[in-house]
Amino acid sequence: MQGMADSTQAPVSPPVAAKKPHSFTMHGTRVSDDYAWLRDPGYPEVTDIEVLAHLEAENRWFEARMAPHQDRIDTLFTEMRARIKEADTSVPQKDGDYLYWIEFEEGAEYKKWWRRPVAAGDDAGANELILDEVALAEGKEYFRLGAISVSTSGKLLAFSIDDNGSERFTAYVKNLATGEMLADEIPGTLSALVWVANDTGLVYSLANEQWRTDNARLHWLGQPLESDIEIYHEDDDGFRVGASLSSNEKWLIIGASDHETSEAWLVPANDPLGEQVLVKPREKGVEYDVDEREGVLYIHANDTHENFRLATAPLASPSEWTTLIEGSDEFYLTGVDLFRDFYVIEGRERGLDRIAVHYYDDPARIEPIDFPEASYSAGLSSNPEWHTDKLRLSYESMVKPASVMDYDVAAKTLETLKVQEIPSGYDESLYATERLEIEARDGTLIPVSVVYRRDRTGAGPLHLYGYGAYGIAIDPGFSTARLSLVDRGFAYAIAHIRGGDDMGRAWYKAGKLDQRTNTFNDFVDCAKGLVARGFTSAGQISISGGSAGGELMGAVINSDPELWGAVVAHVPFVDVLNTMLDEDLPLTPGEWPEWGNPITDPAAFAHILSYSPYDRVEAKAYPPLMVTAGLNDPRVTYWEPAKWVAKLREVKTDANELILKTNMGAGHGGKSGRFESLKETAEEFAFILWQLGIEG
Numbered sequence: 175m176q177g178m179a180d181s182t183q184a185p186v187s188p189p190v191a192a193k194k195p196h197s198f199t200m201h202g203t204r205v206s207d208d209y210a211w212l213r214d215p216g217y218p219e220v221t222d223i224e225v226l227a228h229l230e231a232e233n234r235w236f237e238a239r240m241a242p243h244q245d246r247i248d249t250l251f252t253e254m255r256a257r258i259k260e261a262d263t264s265v266p267q268k269d270g271d272y273l274y275w276i277e278f279e280e281g282a283e284y285k286k287w288w289r290r291p292v293a294a295g296d297d298a299g300a301n302e303l304i305l306d307e308v309a310l311a312e313g314k315e316y317f318r319l320g321a322i323s324v325s326t327s328g329k330l331l332a333f334s335i336d337d338n339g340s341e342r343f344t345a346y347v348k349n350l351a352t353g354e355m356l357a358d359e360i361p362g363t364l365s366a367l368v369w370v371a372n373d374t375g376l377v378y379s380l381a382n383e384q385w386r387t388d389n390a391r392l393h394w395l396g397q398p399l400e401s402d403i404e405i406y407h408e409d410d411d412g413f414r415v416g417a418s419l420s421s422n423e424k425w426l427i428i429g430a431s432d433h434e435t436s437e438a439w440l441v442p443a444n445d446p447l448g449e450q451v452l453v454k455p456r457e458k459g460v461e462y463d464v465d466e467r468e469g470v471l472y473i474h475a476n477d478t479h480e481n482f483r484l485a486t487a488p489l490a491s492p493s494e495w496t497t498l499i500e501g502s503d504e505f506y507l508t509g510v511d512l513f514r515d516f517y518v519i520e521g522r523e524r525g526l527d528r529i530a531v532h533y534y535d536d537p538a539r540i541e542p543i544d545f546p547e548a549s550y551s552a553g554l555s556s557n558p559e560w561h562t563d564k565l566r567l568s569y570e571s572m573v574k575p576a577s578v579m580d581y582d583v584a585a586k587t588l589e590t591l592k593v594q595e596i597p598s599g600y601d602e603s604l605y606a607t608e609r610l611e612i613e614a615r616d617g618t619l620i621p622v623s624v625v626y627r628r629d630r631t632g633a634g635p636l637h638l639y640g641y642g643a644y645g646i647a648i649d650p651g652f653s654t655a656r657l658s659l660v661d662r663g664f665a666y667a668i669a670h671i672r673g674g675d676d677m678g679r680a681w682y683k684a685g686k687l688d689q690r691t692n693t694f695n696d697f698v699d700c701a702k703g704l705v706a707r708g709f710t711s712a713g714q715i716s717i718s719g720g721s722a723g724g725e726l727m728g729a730v731i732n733s734d735p736e737l738w739g740a741v742v743a744h745v746p747f748v749d750v751l752n753t754m755l756d757e758d759l760p761l762t763p764g765e766w767p768e769w770g771n772p773i774t775d776p777a778a779f780a781h782i783l784s785y786s787p788y789d790r791v792e793a794k795a796y797p798p799l800m801v802t803a804g805l806n807d808p809r810v811t812y813w814e815p816a817k818w819v820a821k822l823r824e825v826k827t828d829a830n831e832l833i834l835k836t837n838m839g840a841g842h843g844g845k846s847g848r849f850e851s852l853k854e855t856a857e858e859f860a861f862i863l864w865q866l867g868i869e870g
Contacts, residue, residue, distance in 0.1 A: 189231035191820035256598035257654035283847030385760030411763035551649035612703030623650035636710035642673030642693035643722035645682035671696035720744030728787025740865035795828035
């Protein structure tokens with residue numbers, strides 16, 4: 175037909191989304207949303223022909239704009255892959271009668287899970303392959319292993335798989351002695367798989383239609399799914415339910431929580447249908463978790479101090495809490511792990527990780543585990559055994575590759591078992607890292623971790639990463655992919671902005687609800703501070719963030735577009751107001767404690783509208799922007815980035831690049847597989863180098 179474009183040819187102009195006038199009025203304010211049609215009314219099924227055609231057109235435009243840079247993408251990917259040890263093995267860890275480890279084979283995207291009887295010593299002939307992700311992923315565009323759990327007896331393996339990125343997992347059970355897959359198959363799970371009742375039952379949670387886990391269910395092995403028993407149901411749409419075992423494996427712990435309140439019940443693991451003991455009724459704003467040893471509960475709670483305390487209570491009176499370790503302004507108590515003879519405290523002091531061993535019979539005996547660097551990331555790794563005399567730890571910094579260590583509790587010594595190997599070579603002496611404090615506009619000092627080559631001179635390109643939400647701290651850890659920017663003259667910085675809990679719980683609270691804009695201001699002020707300190711200059715800064723960090727990207731290009739030379743927003747949460755107004759979306763009710771409820775609260779409505787990136791797009795120049803989305807993403811729905819890009823295309827006054835890539839077979843995390851995901855990082859870095867005009 176004359177005049178019809180050939181969809182097989184590379185497009186010469188970006189797609190223009192149709193404008194379909196749509197508006198609503200709430201709390202006396204009229205809000206327009208001309209791209210609301212990009213939400214398929216049948217979601218989570220996306221079948222609307224016009225919607226799919228637009229997303230595919232955006233993908234063709236992305237491919238056309240990136241095609242001239244394919245050689246650089248390939249070069250970056252080759253570099254990144256060369257830094258990964260292809261045939262790699264984790265350090266075996268003892269759990270009961272077996273040693274467990276994982277292996278990557280040469281060229282493999284996915285892991286193989288192995289074990290060997292402890293009694294077999296070093297006899298490799300006794301090795302057992304218990305799960306082969308490579309075989310399970312064969313022929314699938316997307317594959318993700320969810321839960322994996324070996325039964326107490328070591329005879330059975332429960333695991334779950336998502337093969338489309340929707341985060342609805344199907345659970346399976348395997349007989350490890352015979353290799354046989356049992357008939358037990360549970361679709362639609364979104365949870366751990368917890369063995370109970372002498373390995374005769376599994377406790378799990380189903381995702382409901384709104385992708386919420388409002389239940390804990392018991393499945394008896396060998397019985398039909400129809401006979402599964404709901405042992406707990408949560409009526410509050412904002413709460414999520416999960417289950418775990420106590421450290422001594424005597425108790426099934428059922429927990430329900432939102433972003434600021436929690437509640438827990440104990441049930442005997444050998445009688446999961448037995449009496450449920452409520453530890454303490456939920457109280458708005460109080461979060462706690464619980465473990466048990468010899469009839470005493472150990473409760474990690476923020477009821478008396480926002481940085482949490484450690485309390486104890488007798489099992490017979492679980493709500494009568496007595497402080498064991500007071501909450502502190504200086505020390506943020508992030509976790510407590512119980513073992514038979516001691517317990518371990520984890521936390522942060524001035525933003526740096528701290529670990530210490532404590533003793534039940536001598537509260538004054540505290541043995542901190544010391545690490546050599548001024549800035550690092552450290553924590554407990556997998557420690558499955560109740561009775562142990564060694565602790566498995568992880569350690570890394572921005573210049574030091576990840577290490578696996580054992581800490582001998584009695585000798586108080588650290589032994590390095592493995593250091594991340596970089597096959598293409600890595601010379602730590604070539605790199606330097608600093609931890610800076612940059613003053614934000616309200617006088618708050620914001621920590622910034624920076625890494626760069628020691629031979630870097632003067633102000634040059636700088637990449638600034640941020641997240642700043644949900645109380646999630648961004649650790650100053652190691653990245654092999656990051657070296658592809660640093661070796662090209664970049665400084666790479668992480669802004670530890672408010673909204674995360676890098677500096678304690680108050681740091682988190684200062685970036686949520688009506689203080690949300692502190693997060694955005696901190697990020698901008700960190701960038702300006704790095705310019706003032708001579709690291710870079712305005713326009714030579716690339717920035718990136720994903721999900722809530724993508725919201726950050728949208729906010730700072732609205733407020734300070736001239737600072738940024740390139741922006742990458744992964745699955746960005748940019749349509750904040752519309753999403754928080756839609757209580758039928760999977761996450762919305764549970765998100766109100768984080769962002770506010772604009773349905774019932776006019777002040778929250780006005781505040782979210784004041785910063786929601788999609789609603790704040792206006793006619794002005796914006797920096798070059800690369801955006802990603804996942805068609806099956808249940809966390810940030812695909813239409814948020816699609817609508818945002820459509821609106822930017824409509825009103826922005828510049829000719830800078832604006833490209834959107836939607837993974838049509840993946841979800842929130844992008845493509846699966848260790849190398850496939852690297853290809854997306856190579857695309858991101860190629861875009862940044864292109865926009866900043868950096869050769870090589």
